[in-house]
Amino acid sequence: MTLQEFLDTARAIERDAIAAIQGASSTDALTAVRNAFVGRKSGRITDLMKALPSLPQEARREAGAEVNRVKTLAERALEERERGLAPAGDATEVDLTMPAREQWRGAKHPVTLVIDEIVEIFRQLGFTIALGPEAEHEWYNFGALNVPPDHPAMDMHDTLYLGDGALLRTHTSPVQVRTLQRWAPPVRVLIPGNVYRRDFFDPSHAPMFSQVEGLAIDEGVSFVDLKATLTHFAKRFFGAAKTRFRPSFFPFTEPSAEMDVECRLCGGVGCAACKGTGWMEILGSGMVHPRVLDAAGVDSETYTGWAFGMGPGRIALQRYGIPDIRILYDSDVRFLEQIAR
Ligand code: DAH
Numbered sequence: 644m645t646l647q648e649f650l651d652t653a654r655a656i657e658r659d660a661i662a663a664i665q666g667a668s669s670t671d672a673l674t675a676v677r678n679a680f681v682g683r684k685s686g687r688i689t690d691l692m693k694a695l696p697s698l699p700q701e702a703r704r705e706a707g708a709e710v711n712r713v714k715t716l717a718e719r720a721l722e723e724r725e726r727g728l729a730p731a732g733d734a735t736e737v738d739l740t741m742p743a744r745e746q747w748r749g750a751k752h753p754v755t756l757v758i759d760e761i762v763e764i765f766r767q768l769g770f771t772i773a774l775g776p777e778a779e780h781e782w783y784n785f786g787a788l789n790v791p792p793d794h795p796a797m798d799m800h801d802t803l804y805l806g807d808g809a810l811l812r813t814h815t816s817p818v819q820v821r822t823l824q825r826w827a828p829p830v831r832v833l834i835p836g837n838v839y840r841r842d843f844f845d846p847s848h849a850p851m852f853s854q855v856e857g858l859a860i861d862e863g864v865s866f867v868d869l870k871a872t873l874t875h876f877a878k879r880f881f882g883a884a885k886t887r888f889r890p891s892f893f894p895f896t897e898p899s900a901e902m903d904v905e906c907r908l909c910g911g912v913g914c915a916a917c918k919g920t921g922w923m924e925i926l927g928s929g930m931v932h933p934r935v936l937d938a939a940g941v942d943s944e945t946y947t948g949w950a951f952g953m954g955p956g957r958i959a960l961q962r963y964g965i966p967d968i969r970i971l972y973d974s975d976v977r978f979l980e981q982i983a984r
Contacts, residue, residue: 775818860948896929
């Protein structure tokens, strides 16, 4: 092929390509035109480019520039035509009988919903939020809370130790001490957070779960204050449900009490969730032990106060009638979306 023949062929292809592109009336037709001219393996422009090496050396530069110009021009025209065709093409392809796609909306986890509600009730009583670390020092988790070294809770069996005196906190109570170290009384805080235990994984225990701790310290705070506040909370949260206090023991409180609410799943008759008792234990509480106040640097001669710790997971079981606490931590959206709001 001579240079002149090459240039003539290029111009002829250019004319044909423009005409074919303008004439394409659907995306399918346009695809066929694209293949006929700039198809990757063959096509009139592609083939012409492949013929370049057969030209005499001195002709290749001009010929190459020309075929490149034609190729660029054809590609631009193809793009433009495609844009022109797209809306019409799509409109004819819409199938109005297709079922609508459902939008999946994210939502709060039931335990988070319960924590939010608890926080709101106490916020109205003047409590603020405090947070502390999940990886905690042994001293904050046990020693400062008057837990003796031979206490069963310190057993390797119950606690996840991290080494060098660190552990995953087994309760939110260490944040009581951290809070009192930072702020002088009067203090009223609520402390939500995750805690860890090497518990059996059964219907009412999980190795990681949530707690909400409460702490109220001031001059002249008594057990009456504790009982009145927690009863008020139960009335607000559970409606008219009955509550009861049972004497209990915690190293960090004296005296100590646990609060039960009448089981909402069986109405107090007794079922699997309440182990047949008709009552659901929702929190541990008590007057903060003077040794805990002293460890936190608070004068236990001047100040008294109370604390509680509750399990929003357990409360969520009650609130939503869920029979197994493990469901809460499985993250199965088929379950979660039944409760989400
Ligand atoms: N920390 C206790 C636990 O995890 C719960 C608890 C009981 C917290 C009594 C308190 C309290 O603040 O006063 O089992």
